[in-house]
Amino acid sequence: MGKLSGIPVWCFTGPELGEKEKEIQNILSEVRAEFGTVDEYSFYPEETPVPQIVQILLNGSLFSAGKFIVVNEAHTIKKKEEISLIKTWLDGRTTKTQDTQLIFTSSEISLDKKLESLIPKEHQKIFWELQEQKKESWLVSFFQKKGLILEKEGARTILELVENNTKELETKCLPLTLFFSKGETVTSEKIEEILSHNKEETVFTLFEKMTRKDFASAIETAQKLLETKETSGIQIIAGLNYCFKRLKDFHKISEAGTPTEFDLKRNGFTSRKAREQYSRAAGVWSKEETFDIISRLTETDNNLRISGMQTETTGIFLLIYSILKKKGAAIESPVYPA
DSSP states (O other): OOSSOSSSEEEEESSOHHHHHHHHHHHHHHHHHHHOOOEEEEEOTTTSOHHHHHHHHHSOOSSSSOEEEEESSGGGOOOHHHHHHHHHHHHTOOTTOOSSEEEEEESSSOOOHHHHTTSOGGGEEEOOOOOHHHHHHHHHHHHHHTTOEEOHHHHHHHHHHSOSSHHHHHHHHHHHHTTSOTTOEEOHHHHHHHHHHSSSOOHHHHHHHHHTTOHHHHHHHHHHHHHTSSSOHHHHHHHHHHHHHHHHHHHHHTTTSSOOHHHHHHTTOOSHHHHHHHHHHHHHSOHHHHHHHHHHHHHHHHHHHHHGGGGHHHHHHHHHHHHHHSTTOOOSOOOOOO
16 A cells, blocks of 8 residues: 555455455554654444544544544445444545555455545555465465574465464464474474463364264363363364365375375374374264265355355254264254245
């Protein structure tokens, strides 16, 4: 985005939070550089009504040069009188008065058309979710800045488990970097091992309990994950899908008997723990059953995306029952409302 110019109002939308926040910080830095200290505010329209936000914009600043106001989830601003208040404030601004900046953000793609029409096109930007290849590159770069080497498979493991915007990736990866020394290589195996030994339950601890055919513990772990509100049913499915695709690979290299050291390493089974875990898993689910389970995971993912949160817990519990008790076979017949 450009330097401070034009009407001092901005519109940043889209699902990519990290890049969006970086853009907002860039504007804030420009304001500070030009005007010094400004009053900073962050509002949600459902908590702070638009008339109150506009009143703050109109009030003078006693101890600072201006104001920097971010209105989050601005797609909820739809009332004609609210947009009219914002227009009235903007009409009183000029391109020369840059000491106060108003920024509308939203995880949606767009705002109400009448609100968007108040904002110069050059001050509008949609932050789309990064493509998979760019996400991997972002992760490699992030670990590189910490003096670490992230393997490609390690990046994929992280992407399977973390909501794919750069803010969430940074939040989850920063603690991970503390487990490694500078110059160390971060592998998929090491990431799984760290997460599995963490006191908090993870999808990897869930899979571990499933390989031990411990249905009660698996259900308990899934429930804990869902209760944290940091892990959705979709993320649990993504993590299990990753594990069972790894099991599919393990079956493939085991078709001629005990896999060789070369095949194990080439397919990412480098640690003793991983080899023991997937060897045990191969004894629980055959190659054909593993394919059935991957299909069941895909089916459940689709169902949850259609039905939403209202069937999430039931859907995950039925999925675990299908995997452990039915070897991936369908269960008659959960109804997912449209």
